[in-house]
Amino acid sequence: MAVIEAIASTYLEADATSVTFSAIPDSYAHLQLRCNLKSERYNSFVDGLRVQFNSDTGAAGYGYHWMAGKVTTPAAWGLEDTYLNLQGMLAARTSGGVTDAANFGVAVIDILDYADDGGKNTTVMATLGSSLDWADVNLQSGYWDDTDAVTSITLEQVNGPNFMRGSEFTLYGIASS
Amino acid sequence: MACWNVIDETTLTGAAASISFTSISSSYDHLYLTVSARDTKSAYYNYLEFRFNGDSTPYSNTYLNASTATVTSTRDTSSGTGDVIGMMASDDALADTFSTTTMWIPNYSNTSNFKQCLIQSVVPNDSNTNNEWYLRLTAGLFARQDAIDQIRVKPYSSPQFQEYTSIVLYGINGA
Numbered sequence: 001m002a003v004i005e006a007i008a009s010t011y012l013e014a015d016a017t018s019v020t021f022s023a024i025p026d027s028y029a030h031l032q033l034r035c036n037l038k039s040e041r042y043n044s045f046v047d048g049l050r051v052q053f054n055s056d057t058g059a060a061g062y063g064y065h066w067m068a069g070k071v072t073t074p075a076a077w078g079l080e081d082t083y084l085n086l087q088g089m090l091a092a093r094t095s096g097g098v099t100d101a102a103n104f105g106v107a108v109i110d111i112l113d114y115a116d117d118g119g120k121n122t123t124v125m126a127t128l129g130s131s132l133d134w135a136d137v138n139l140q141s142g143y144w145d146d147t148d149a150v151t152s153i154t155l156e157q158v159n160g161p162n163f164m165r166g167s168e169f170t171l172y173g174i175a176s177s
Numbered sequence: 178m179a180c181w182n183v184i185d186e187t188t189l190t191g192a193a194a195s196i197s198f199t200s201i202s203s204s205y206d207h208l209y210l211t212v213s214a215r216d217t218k219s220a221y222y223n224y225l226e227f228r229f230n231g232d233s234t235p236y237s238n239t240y241l242n243a244s245t246a247t248v249t250s251t252r253d254t255s256s257g258t259g260d261v262i263g264m265m266a267s268d269d270a271l272a273d274t275f276s277t278t279t280m281w282i283p284n285y286s287n288t289s290n291f292k293q294c295l296i297q298s299v300v301p302n303d304s305n306t307n308n309e310w311y312l313r314l315t316a317g318l319f320a321r322q323d324a325i326d327q328i329r330v331k332p333y334s335s336p337q338f339q340e341y342t343s344i345v346l347y348g349i350n351g352a
Binding site (some may be wrong): 002003004029030061063064065066067068074075076077078079080110112113116119120121123124125127139140141142143145147174175176177 | 179180181182183186211213241242243244245246247248271273274275276277278279297299300301302303304305310312314340341343345347
């Protein structure tokens with residue numbers, strides 16, 4: 001087995017409300033999601049990328065913090081929440097100026113020891129970015145307050161209503177032996 | 178040879194003061210580490226130290242940090258640190274929650290240049306109170322031309338890594 005392998009890849013031929021990777025094998029040490037994506041959000045250059053593990057919509061609890069560069073003013077904050085909302089996904093902004101149809105943002109999300117079952121909560125480290133009139137680059141943490149192994153990941157938008165056609169999502173498995 | 182190669186992996190079954198990788202082969206182009214860590218310190222976070230070749234000098238670190246709403250940039254020299262520094266979760270963080278750190282060390286085996294590395298560390302927590310969570314980017318310098326053949330990873334000062342702390346060292350090849 002190669003050390004890094006593509007588990008699954010999704011390219012959106014049409015707008016979609018969510019993308020789910022299911023039946024994730026436990027044979028790797030880490031997972032990494034690499035995304036080239038855009039939200040259909042109507043009135044903003046950015047949207048949040050919502051991550052759910054094992055279809056848990058908040059019963060166990062999620063939280064996140066972010067450190068961002070926003071044009072000229074850096075900022076940071078976070079929330080304990082029922083959602084894991086990563087910041088800085090590029091959005092369409094079809095009101096007051098449309099982001100270029102050819103422009104998609106970037107997200108790289110690392111999930112170490114995702115198959116650990118019992119010892120650790122699931123945690124993520126993510127970098128998201130897009131550069132346009134409203135530039136946004138983020139380093140972020142997140143957690144899912146549950147020690148179950150991750151077997152599925154669902155990606156949605158905080159505002160949405162869709163990921164736009166042309167968005168691409170690839171889930172990699174990274175081995176440790 | 179494959180592009181990505183696992184050099185070594187450690188997952189702790191009990192507390193330990195440090196984790197070391199020795200006799201690192203020079204046959205790769207770059208090194209990459211993943212660290213999932215938590216220590217025994219009575220705090221929300223601690224420094225995560227990377228020491229190369231057993232040398233306590235000369236190091237330098239430049240940071241981009243957030244543990245409040247204000248993002249800060251700082252710099253340490255070897256007199257203040259003695260290692261390349263990331264961040265890690267400590268015992269007051271949410272139970273069972275470990276920090277994530279990755280580190281790239283490009284051209285680690287060349288003997289002409291100093292060794293620069295790039296570290297990303299995040300310390301998650303179920304709190305938005307100032308200084309109970311941490312995000313850090315580190316540009317780290319080991320100002321020696323020696324090839325890196327040892328890496329010691331440890332919490333700053335006397336705390337120990339907790340059980341389930343894991344580190345994987347990868348060797349990465351170019352074409």
